[in-house]
Amino acid sequence: MKETIILATHNAGKIREFKGALEPLGYDVVSVHDVISDIKEPEETGTTFVENARLKARYYMKATGRPCLADDSGIIADVLDGRPGVYSARYAGPECDDGQNNQKLIEELRPFPPEKRTAHYVCDLVLIWPDGREIHAEGTCSGLIRDFYAGTGGFGYDPLFYVPSYGRTMAELSLEEKNKISHRGRALKKLLELLP
Secondary structure: OOOEEEEOOOOHHHHHHHHHHHHHHOOEEEEHHHHOOOOOOOOOOOOOHHHHHHHHHHHHHHHHOOOEEEEEEEEEEHHHOOOEHHHHHHOOOOOOOHHHHHHHHHHHHOOOOHHHOEEEEEEEEEEEOOOOOEEEEEEEEEEEEOOOOOOOOOOOOOOOEEEOOOOEEHHHOOHHHHHHHOHHHHHHHHHHHHOO
């Protein structure tokens, strides 16, 4: 019988990526919102990506009684002292969208020349089983943040995040290319190596 892994996300892009990686290995992958539709999201009180991922995985694992995979990820602009960091999804405020977050980042980086706008994406994945077993994997991806948009793939900061080795933004890469080099793709690869 297939083991079911609950995904602690309702982000369609992430669900697609996780399913694509885990289902070929024989896991049944479902979003927590397909299992419990009216569950309140936990407050992300961690100060690091791994703390937030662990907090979410534990919370939804307890709610469903099944193994739960959670991620916390974001972007760090090197000249902004770790920002947006764990606040990447709500950088422009609690009710903001990707566009508002992107605009805030562009504004904050405006005083810096293009070559100083180096950044890296970070993704921490935590998979927790009801018996207490836990796997943690982290992936990073380096690039530059540009002040104009390019590409329609991806989500979040992808249209601004330029990958020099490909000469394109993350939003211009195919899903296959993105999975090879993205922070989430790299974290997933490490997670798959650690999976039983």
